[in-house]
Amino acid sequence: MRSQGDDGKVEALYRQHAAALLLFATAIARERGRAQDAVQQVFLNLLGRGNLDRIADVKAYLFTSVRNTVLNDSKTRARSVELDEDSAWFVPPDRDYAVEASLRRALRELPGDQREVVVLHIWADLTFAQIGDVLQISANTAASRYRYAFAKLREAMHKKENSCAQP
Amino acid sequence: VPNHNDTQFKNDGQFKEYLQQFRPLDSEPLRMNAPARAVSRRFRFGVWAAVTACFIAGFFLLESLPQRFVRPDSTIISKTTSDATLPLEEIPPLTLGNANALLARSPSAKSAFDDIAFQPWLVHRPIGLQSALAILEKEKMKL
Numbered sequence: 001m002r003s004q005g006d007d008g009k010v011e012a013l014y015r016q017h018a019a020a021l022l023l024f025a026t027a028i029a030r031e032r033g034r035a036q037d038a039v040q041q042v043f044l045n046l047l048g049r050g051n052l053d054r055i056a057d058v059k060a061y062l063f064t065s066v067r068n069t070v071l072n073d074s075k076t077r078a079r080s081v082e083l084d085e086d087s088a089w090f091v092p093p094d095r096d097y098a099v100e101a102s103l104r105r106a107l108r109e110l111p112g113d114q115r116e117v118v119v120l121h122i123w124a125d126l127t128f129a130q131i132g133d134v135l136q137i138s139a140n141t142a143a144s145r146y147r148y149a150f151a152k153l154r155e156a157m158h159k160k161e162n163s164c165a166q167p
Numbered sequence: 168v169p170n171h172n173d174t175q176f177k178n179d180g181q182f183k184e185y186l187q188q189f190r191p192l193d194s195e196p197l198r199m200n201a202p203a204r205a206v207s208r209r210f211r212f213g214v215w216a217a218v219t220a221c222f223i224a225g226f227f228l229l230e231s232l233p234q235r236f237v238r239p240d241s242t243i244i245s246k247t248t249s250d251a252t253l254p255l256e257e258i259p260p261l262t263l264g265n266a267n268a269l270l271a272r273s274p275s276a277k278s279a280f281d282d283i284a285f286q287p288w289l290v291h292r293p294i295g296l297q298s299a300l301a302i303l304e305k306e307k308m309k310l
Binding site: 007010011014018019020021022023036039040043044047088089090091092093100103122123150153154157 | 179182183186187188189190191192193194195197198199
């Protein structure tokens with residue numbers, strides 16, 4: 001049975017993790033509407049489920065659930081995924097949306113498995129062990145993917161900075 | 168905190184800090200009313216299960232009805248008839264075999280047909296009631 005206490009816990013979890021979950025879902029689905037639906041779906045399932053105390057690592061559980069929901073949704077939809085090029089993923093520092101767009105582009109250019117790891121580690125603040133649980137890979141594999149992704153991201157952002165600096 | 172104008176990040180830590188300055192966009196507010204749909208889905212399933220169970224129970228009940236009611240019909244009639252009438256069980260069905268046996272037994276074809284024809288003593292009438300035929304016989308018909 002669902003109680004007021006469970007509702008309160010779920011709402012607190014939503015406030016705490018929804019933004020990172022949405023970013024993670026967007027990184028997989030590459031479409032903000034689908035990502036938003038997936039996050040909502042996961043929390044609604046959580047409300048229906050009731051007892052949260054049985055979940056060992058709620059944070060890892062949430063990210064795993066969002067990933068599964070997006071992937072299941074992708075299977076049921078047509079293969080062609082519309083790229084949501086224009087909508088922002090981040091609120092950038094100093095409201096520099098040009099840099100936000102370049103970061104988004106750099107993230108999109110990463111392979112999907114590396115993009116997932118980098119989003120989970122940097123913006124969701126998950127450990128490599130937790131990432132391993134979410135993606136069903138070892139912590140070492142997660143760390144390795146992160147290193148590759150991070151280097152590519154750094155290179156892409158560095159190129160962008162240099163191209164902006166040139167006249 | 169590193170700035171994005173610093174084109175060269177000294178180390179990975181600084182670059183990670185820089186990336187973390189990009190804050191993921193907030194999600195829409197949680198739609199709390201949707202679980203009602205889940206509840207109603209469960210309720211709908213319960214209703215369908217109950218209806219299905221009723222149909223199955225009704226089916227079995229109807230299946231068992233004929234066996235329960237065929238017998239009492241004849242017993243009820245036999246209880247309400249006078250001792251002079253024959254019980255229904257003793258009236259042989261009118262089959263070709265019975266008709267042939269009746270013809271062989273009877274002295275003539277006419278008497279055999281008379282035996283087959285409607286015989287008033289076989290009608291099981293409750294005591295105190297009259298048949299419609301008997302009442303009509305008493306009426307003076309005006310043409």
